[in-house]
Amino acid sequence: MTATDGGRDLVRCVEVARTYGRGAAAVVAIHAMSCVVPPAARVAVTGPSGSGKSTLLHLLAGLDRPSAGTIEWPGLGGDPVDRPGTVGFVFQGPSLLPPLDVSENVELPLLLAGFAASEARERSSQALAMVDAVELAGRLPEELSGGQAQRVAVARVLACRPRLILADEPTGQLDAGHRDQVVRALIESAAHLGASLVVATHDVAVANQLSTQWQMRDGRLTCAEEPARVPHQAFYPVSDPGESC
Numbered sequence: 001m002t003a004t005d006g007g008r009d010l011v012r013c014v015e016v017a018r019t020y021g022r023g024a025a026a027v028v029a030i031h032a033m034s035c036v037v038p039p040a041a042r043v044a045v046t047g048p049s050g051s052g053k054s055t056l057l058h059l060l061a062g063l064d065r066p067s068a069g070t071i072e073w074p075g076l077g078g079d080p081v082d083r084p085g086t087v088g089f090v091f092q093g094p095s096l097l098p099p100l101d102v103s104e105n106v107e108l109p110l111l112l113a114g115f116a117a118s119e120a121r122e123r124s125s126q127a128l129a130m131v132d133a134v135e136l137a138g139r140l141p142e143e144l145s146g147g148q149a150q151r152v153a154v155a156r157v158l159a160c161r162p163r164l165i166l167a168d169e170p171t172g173q174l175d176a177g178h179r180d181q182v183v184r185a186l187i188e189s190a191a192h193l194g195a196s197l198v199v200a201t202h203d204v205a206v207a208n209q210l211s212t213q214w215q216m217r218d219g220r221l222t223c224a225e226e227p228a229r230v231p232h233q234a235f236y237p238v239s240d241p242g243e244s245c
């Protein structure tokens with residue numbers, strides 16, 4: 001079985017498009033795009049603001065539905081909407097629940113998934129330590145800086161130990177030290193979990209730490225390539241890799 005075998009790929013998108021609005025107001029965020037997230041993928045999705053990175057990640061997660069084309073999740077056993085916990089999503093904007101403190105925010109998905117309170121607390125502590133946020137455990141979201149909230153949002157995903165981690169600009173508000181720590185936590189967790197990791201980022205320093213680059217422009221994947229400096233890893237194909245590749 002190859003890395004791109006249909007029975008194991010975590011996500012397969014075929015001619016997927018997403019248009020917001022209708023008629024004269026319609027915005028084509030994603031033009032017909034085909035791509036695959038195989039097992040053990042480490043993908044950076046790069047491109048200017050408005051190029052469709054967030055829309056693509058939402059589609060890969062099953063949080064949004066395409067206007068055309070098909071998305072399948074063979075390696076996850078089906079649609080992630082029906083399989084809570086299989087996909088972890090770090091949102092670009094604020095996502096912590098205001099009435100809950102940091103620990104409770106991280107523990108909540110675990111409690112909803114049926115874990116015992118002690119196990120949820122243990123996993124929460126471990127995940128917060130991975131992003132240097134242990135000292136924030138008792139704070140409310142309104143008492144956090146944007147960067148601190150971003151680190152907690154990453155911890156919440158890592159605590160759930162998903163098989164596919166999608167992170168949308170997870171380091172946009174972090175200083176260089178915490179940026180590197182969060183990226184390391186994402187990569188190490190993905191390796192530990194046997195998960196695939198897809199990170200949308202503006203930051204070249206983040207993208208360079210991932211073995212595959214997907215470049216987006218105007219809703220199109222213009223280039224998908226594996227840097228030459230990372231040999232012996234699977235190439236992740238797209239149907240139209242574009243002339244720049």
Ligand SMILES: Nc1ncnc2c1ncn2[C@@H]1O[C@H](COP(=O)(O)OP(=O)(O)O)[C@@H](O)[C@H]1O
Nearest residue numbers: 020027028029048049050051052053054055056
């Ligand atoms: N909910 C929405 N309604 C209308 N247009 C949207 C919506 N979300 C995104 N867009 C538009 O879709 C395009 C892609 O947006 P997005 O996926 O957020 O790009 P990126 O994450 O690369 O900045 C942009 O033109 C944006 O304005």
Ligand SMILES: [Mg+2]
Nearest residue numbers: 053054092168
């Ligand atoms: Mg975005």
